[in-house]
Amino acid sequence: MSIKAENIKYIYSEGTPFRTVALDNISIEVKEGDFLGIIGHTGSGKSTLIQLFNGLEKPTEGKIIVDEITVGEDKKLLSKVRQTVGLVFQYPEYQLFEETVAKDVAFGPMNLKLPQDEIDKRVRESLELVGFNFNKIKDASPFDLSGGQKRRVAIAGVLAMKPNYLVLDEPTAGLDPAGRNDLFEKIKTLHKKANVTVILVSHSMEDIAKLVNRVIVLYKGKIHMEGTPKE
Ligand code: ATP
Numbered sequence: 691m692s693i694k695a696e697n698i699k700y701i702y703s704e705g706t707p708f709r710t711v712a713l714d715n716i717s718i719e720v721k722e723g724d725f726l727g728i729i730g731h732t733g734s735g736k737s738t739l740i741q742l743f744n745g746l747e748k749p750t751e752g753k754i755i756v757d758e759i760t761v762g763e764d765k766k767l768l769s770k771v772r773q774t775v776g777l778v779f780q781y782p783e784y785q786l787f788e789e790t791v792a793k794d795v796a797f798g799p800m801n802l803k804l805p806q807d808e809i810d811k812r813v814r815e816s817l818e819l820v821g822f823n824f825n826k827i828k829d830a831s832p833f834d835l836s837g838g839q840k841r842r843v844a845i846a847g848v849l850a851m852k853p854n855y856l857v858l859d860e861p862t863a864g865l866d867p868a869g870r871n872d873l874f875e876k877i878k879t880l881h882k883k884a885n886v887t888v889i890l891v892s893h894s895m896e897d898i899a900k901l902v903n904r905v906i907v908l909y910k911g912k913i914h915m916e917g918t919p920k921e
């Protein structure tokens with residue numbers, strides 16, 4: 691099982707003066723169990739790339755294959771891809787819209803039409819996995835939380851879908867060093883305990899070097915380097 695990107699090209703606003711080649715000839719494979727970092731300057735294409743991974747966007751050229759499903763080939767399988775590749779956005783507040791934390795985390799499993807007791811179980815488990823006390827947090831309004839807490843609720847919402855891959859776009863943006871370390875500890879535990887393959891996007895190598903075991907460096911939409919953090 692893996693996510694494969696084969697000769698991906700992604701162009702924004704094709705046919706207009708604002709045409710931007712965001713990704714150019716990208717081929718990578720993310721294998722189950724990986725802890726992959728994707729780094730690069732602002733505008734290098736990181737967010738665009740991971741949005742292709744879960745079918746949110748379609749590549750202009752090339753193929754994305756998620757656990758054997760070629761994304762976009764069969765529209766009926768798109769929701770399966772979304773569930774398999776859990777994406778936490780760069781701005782997670784876009785993922786929070788219900789009046790309580792518990793409802794927000796339940797949103798995904800409800801869409802999967804799971805039985806209510808399974809939904810309740812997943813909501814509790816996911817919130818605990820990201821380090822919340824379930825009873826304390828469940829009725830809180832997501833809008834009253836701090837940036838780091840909002841991000842953890844968004845991660846819990848994705849985990850409640852039991853994804854094979856957890857993709858986090860700049861998860862430490864807006865956090866202080868203590869908040870960042872705390873979140874990274876939680877992600878490390880998730881990788882081990884929830885047995886989930888993690889893809890972490892960051893603008894800086896320093897930020898993620900201690901966490902990931904493989905890094906891809908994007909530069910202007912191309913793969914500039916690939917290797918271990920040490921390399
Ligand atoms: P950052 O570190 O700032 O989040 P990034 O590496 O995630 O940057 P992307 O957001 O993937 O970069 O953007 C890649 C390129 O595509 C940039 O040149 C950007 O201007 C362009 N781009 C991104 N989103 C759009 C859009 N919705 N419409 C047009 N161009 C876009």
Ligand code: MG
Nearest residue numbers: 736737738780
């Ligand atoms: Mg981005």
